[in-house]
Amino acid sequence: MLSRVLLLFGFALSAAAASAATMYEYIIVGSGSGGGPLAANLARAGHSVLLLEAGDDQGDNVNMSMILNFNLAGNDPTTRWDFFYEHMTWRTKDGGFYVGTSPPAGAKQLGIYYPRAGTLGGCAMHNAGVSALPQDSDWNYIARITGDDSWKAENMRKHLIKLENAEYAPGSNDHGHSGYLTITQTPVVLANGSDDRTFVQIMADATGAGRVSLDQLVTRDMNANDPNRDTSTGIFGTLRHSDSQGRRTGTNTYIRATVRDPAKYPLTIQLYSLVTKILFSNSSTTPTALGVEYLQGPSLYSADPRYNASAKGKVGQAIASREVIIAGGVFNSPQILKLSGIGPAEELKKFSIPVVVDLPGVGTRMADNYETSIIRLGSRDLHNVGGPYAVMLKSSVANNTRDLYLFCGALSFEGYWPGFPKDYGHSEYECAIVHIGPHSQAGTVLLRSSDPRDMPEINSHFFDKNADTDLTAILDGVKWARNAFDRVPKGLGPWKEVHPCPSPNTNCTDVEQKEFIRLQAYSHHATSTCQIGGDNDKMAVLDSKFRVRGVKNLRVVDGSAFPKVPGAFPVLPTFMLSEKATESILADIK
Incomplete structure (x- = not known):
């Protein structure tokens, strides 16, 4: 051998x-x-x-091994596999890329960029590492449709405990501490005078948790063994599959x-x-x-x-x-x-x-979460900011469980295109919004040819069904974040919004914002x-x-x-x- x-x-x-x-x-x-x-x-x-x-x-490769380098990882040609959906990115005559809706003459339409990782370890080597459990109802759904009770949420947690080394929850019997997957919480800077402290306090007030200590909020366990977890909203710590040194x-x-x-x-x-x-x-x-x-x-x-x-x-x-x-x-x-x-x-x-x-x-029946973001630029550069924190919300069209995951911080992430992301400088602040449980599941992966080296034809069929329900949920997240942003003190504000309502057009309609979301929604969770x-x-x-x-x-x-x-x-x-x-x-x- x-x-x-x-x-x-x-x-x-x-x-x-x-x-x-x-x-x-x-x-x-x-x-x-x-x-x-x-x-x-x-x-x-x-x-x-x-x-x-x-x-x-x-x-x-440090682009892969260090979790905070995930943007570099997604662009690294040593691991990248460039898949494309049905529109938006073009290959120019000189072999480069054009991103937009007015391509130069002779450009070939490729699709919405969807990078995957062709390397030992797969896409877990280029993702942002966010390690969040699904709702219990997702596991229970599999148990129900198959009649196999081993899929019930109460039976699936043992697999989490076996595989994880939850450094952020030492001594907890609800988590594993000897598995291969080390999970840590992203630190948030809460020192007096830090802009992170200002933002977290604003978000806490907006979720009705203003009397809870900020340290307690940004270290809340989104994967807690809590029967009310999936209905709980507010601020949580972001969990990543990396060690305390940031190694993936x-x-x-x-x-x-x-x-x-x-x-x-x-x-x-x-x-x-x-x-x-x-x-x-x-x-x-x-x-x-x-x-x-x-x-x-x-x-x-x-x-x-x-x-x-x-x-x-x-x-x-x-x-x-x-x-x-x-x-x-x-x-x-x-x-x-x-x-x-x-x-x-x-x-x-x-x-x-x-x-x-x-x-x-x-x-067939390919599914994916919808993602969008609201990005604003402050009146000055931000100071003392750390990693993003999570805000879990229920939209106006949610059922019982929360259906919006926001990760907010001094960052710029607007989706995927060759060379992403765009850097707006040191005053940028974003809440990226993930819509949980989309109501359309119509994507397809079809053969392009019988040549195994050819990429298949991939079509997400976004918003094919129940579009307004999903767009309403996502817009609820945008509006919530915008209202929270508007609470920042003078000096840090007023804001200049990059999108979905580019300043000075701060009064764009729901119809306009939904159209922006529909056209610009991205994903990476197929x-x-x-x-x-x-x-x-x-x-x-x-x-x-x-x-x-x-x-x-x-x-x-x-x-x-x-x-x-x-x-x-x-x-x-x-x-x-x-x-x-x-x-x-x-x-x-x-």
């Missing part, structure tokens, strides 16, 4: 490619927050695992720790390996996954900005004695399934792909393209144990498995999903 350490750092790859006949118990495709921890967990349970990753290992923890660190452990767990990491299809045996009445075929070489996927179409890669195969597990993420997992003959039959026939199983739900569902749901791709319907020895374990977006940020729920899958897989062996 090849040296696992050499493979981790990308060496000896040609030897790995030559070992096409090597057999492992499990083959896992993709090293993100679903596949990466699962691979480590199964290896630590004594099972031989091959983890295939299309990118390389950038764990020592999670996928990459856990994979590396497993490979380097003196126990010599049987985990093999093979980098630069783009999986092209799943191999099946048809010796029985039910197709059975036997392994995968892949192309080996750097930058073989067209989303990679370093992609060279003339570089074909070397074909290799790997065999699994137990299972193949796909964890390529919301865009690539459905693409791999479809390229392997699992998906809507008519779409597969269009590209002359033999149909293994007609599963119409593959690549899920649900390979959904778990009940036996009576013809669009369900997976059962409650992550098993792909209609075949044997094949599962999908990543954010594509969620029936709907879990809460405001899906990364922590996906880590928990991985623990849930570990439990299901090991139980099947017994």
